[in-house]
Amino acid sequence: MSEQTGKQLSKEEKDARFEAELLPVLDPLYNFAYRLTLDEDDANDLVQETYLKAYRFFDYFEQGTNAKAWLFRILKNSFINEFRKKSKQPAKVDYSEVEGYYNSDDVEGEGGVATTTDMRTESVQDLIGDEVASALNTLPVDFRTVIILCDLEGFTYEEMAKILDIPIGTVRSRLHRARNSLKEKLENYAKTMGYNS
Amino acid sequence: METKFTETYPNVSEEGRETDCEKVVNLLDLIIDGEASSDEQTFFKAHIEDCVTCFESHQKQRLMKSLVSGHLKRVLVPASLASSIKAKIQQTA
Secondary structure, eight states: OOEETTEEOOHHHHHHHHHHHHGGGHHHHHHHHHHHHOOHHHHHHHHHHHHHHHHHTGGGSOTTSOHHHHHHHHHHHHIIIIIHHHSSSHHHHHHHHHHHHHTOOOTTSTTGGGGOOOTTTSOHHHHHHHHHHHHHHTSOHHHHHHHIIIIITOOOHHHHHHHHTSOHHHHHHHHHHHHHHHHHHHHHHHHHTTOOO | OOOOHHHHGGGGGGSOHHHHHHHHHHHHHHHHTTOOOHHHHHHHHHHHHHOHHHHHHHHHHHHHHHHHHHHSOOOOOOTTHHHHHHHHHHHOO
């Protein structure tokens, strides 16, 4: 395994290369894990598991290629294969726990957005961000995933197809449906804020 | 749900306004994501110059993308995560 194009890397060299190539992706990877699991501890576990798998298969990773897409793909597969089994309904169960974190009520909740947070301490930017997060978190995980990959992480359709193991046509149609769904939720929010959409 | 736009696009000028609007609706994602071909972009730009509805749909779609890309807060990575990953891989043979 340690034979690589005739040159043997010591464990120290391999570790150094691994850290240099893959650890810079930690921030987006953790954010992706968090958006999938909606739980900080689960995101933590998922990211650690992803890096350990990546380390095991690091000999197959071609240096200089798209490390971010490679790690996102491993993480997404781990999430589907193992993590989803653990919690039967991650989105619904865990959403209640994030509510506090985002400091806002359910978009369609009784008080609506009128009760959201304190204008003195939180900027309008943050308010919008909270609403977008709430709306996004209520989407099915497949929809949430394509929106995160495309709009937050800036992956191309081709990269998304590789990460998700689906044809580009499916990426497009899923993204389209996901955005329609998100739009509906955000339009409700816009209406309660007095905007005509 | 699947759009056949790319296959049918070359016949566009023969078709009526309604179909052009439908095509633009199917193109919106490609346009805002920078995935449209130059032919598709040309068609799109020409169409929204005349069509207010599609112009507004495009604005709305773009706004929504920017809400996610510009306003969704990133969560902070726990301080200990990087070091615990490093520790674990160092223990791995």
